[in-house]
Amino acid sequence: MDDVRAIVEALVFASDAPLSVERLKDILGDMDRKAILEILQDLMLEYRQRSGGLCLMEVAGGYQFRTKTDYAPWIKKLRGIRPVPISPAAMETLSVVAYRQPVTRQEIEKIRGVDVSGSLKGLLEKKLVRIVGRKNVPGKPIMYGTTKRFLEVFDLKDLSELPTMREITEMEE
Amino acid sequence: MSYEVKLDIFEGPLDLLLYLIRKNELDIYNIPMALITEQYLAHLEMMKALNLDLAGEYLVLAATLVHIKSKMLLPVEEGEKEGEEEADPRADLVRQLLEYQAFKEVALSLDKRKLLDRDVFKRIQPVEETPGEEEDSMVEVTLFELIEAFKQVAERMDKEDLLEIDTERISLSDRINEILEDLAREKSLSFTDLLKTSRTRKGIIYTLLAILELMKMRVVRAFQADPFGPIRIFPAVEESTDG
Structure with missing residues (x-):
């Protein structure tokens, strides 16, 4: 058992993308899902407790080692480049896409009250948003949705993990 | 005030x-x-x-x-007031x-979440080579040149096969996503190669429409090294400004 635990740890470390339980199951062969999940939970706890620089996180349907937030300034120094932050405008557009997907540009603009072609383009380039199809209405406008990368960047297991949105109460008078 | x-x-x-x-x-x-x-x-x-x-x-x-x-x-x-919608x-x-x-x-x-590459970091993946300086010497092509290149491929195709059986079901958004995926992998694509990957006339028309749509959305740009030279499609990279 301890052996498998070490293998799982090594596999998660060596994987480029978040490693899913299914993939681990394929590689490990005769292990059942539940046992693998237990090992992962156990490892997550261990990393949380050992006061090191890493933590094991569950993102985008898999598991991945990431540095703890406390050490971000050092990593930024190491990497040398400053990542381009997501502007508040882009963040608002992204929120609408995340909660209303599949959604057209016109629908986003109706909610935000501004032209969103610029922020949509930025989000497409950052691969946080993708084209998911065309809406079957006159003009066949393009519909947008979020990507797996969106889940990865925003530390989400899946879309259901999105924070619940405050209920929009209809005005009744 | x-x-x-x-x-x-x-x-x-x-x-x-x-x-x-x-x-x-x-x-x-x-x-x-x-x-x-x-x-x-x-x-x-x-x-x-x-x-x-x-x-x-x-x-x-x-x-x-x-x-x-x-x-x-x-x-x-008065009348309005009594009506259903007040x-x-x-x-x-x-x-x-x-x-x-x-x-x-x-x-x-x-x-406020722990954002990747801002708050938390993962191991770095090998960095792909960016297209070198040759891009600088390239000229952005116009719609006219794209259509001209399209016509050449389409004409050649007409001679090759006249029989067309409508079996391939394609949608424009699928084609757009395919091209975006290819672009993410290859960094740049030849326009004619892109057209040639489609075997049917309908296929190449969808490919052309997909590229035009992407250019309209300013997601991709088309460049050419010399007049009548091969046209290559690049992802548009400059940062967007948004208000």
Whole structure:
């Protein structure tokens, strides 16, 4: 058992993308899902407790080692480049896409009250948003949705993990 | 009367309106239209005075506010009052404000998460080589040149096979995503190769439409090293500015 635990740890470390339980199951062969999940939970706890620089996180349907937030300034120094932050405008557009997907540009603009072609383009380039199809209405406008990368960047297991949105109460008078 | 100058932080007219409501501690369900319209217009004046680019959306909302205000000044007719809908002229605006406010809150809560490459980091993946200096010497091609290249491929195809059986089901969005995926992998693609990957006439037309759509959205750009040379498609990279 301890052996498998070490293998799982090594596999998660060596994987480029978040490693899913299914993939681990394929590689490990005769292990059942539940046992693998237990090992992962156990490892997550261990990393949380050992006061090191890493933590094991569950993102985008898999598991991945990431540095703890406390050490971000050092990593930024190491990497040398400053990542381009997501502007508040882009963040608002992204929120609408995340909660209303599949959604057209016109629908986003109706909610935000501004032209969103610029922020949509930025989000497409950052691969946080993708084209998911065309809406079957006159003009066949393009519909947008979020990507797996969106889940990865925003530390989400899946879309259901999105924070619940405050209920929009209809005005009744 | 003095107004706080905080213009650069507004993400749009709804944002400005929400700010005014908050600043005056107003009830969103019962907005005093005269007050809010006056302050909103004063802000627009100030933005104009500061030579800020006043987006058309701001003026649209200004018109809406004035319209609602005037509607509320009209006496309610008896017949209307008894009717089913006792519509508050502000209802639509309030609904829009509440919806926008909810998304604004969501955006803030998303921003508070542990963002990859900002708060947390993963192991770095091998960096792909970026297209070298040859890109600099390339000229952006026009629609005319794209169509010309398309015609060449299409003509050749006409001679090769005249028989066409409609079995391939394709959608434009699928093709767009395929091209985007290929581009992410290859960094640049030859226009003619892209067209040739489709075996049917319908296929190459979809490919052309997909590329034109992507160019229209400014997601990709087409370049050519010399006149009549091969056309290559690159992802558009420059940073977007957004208001």
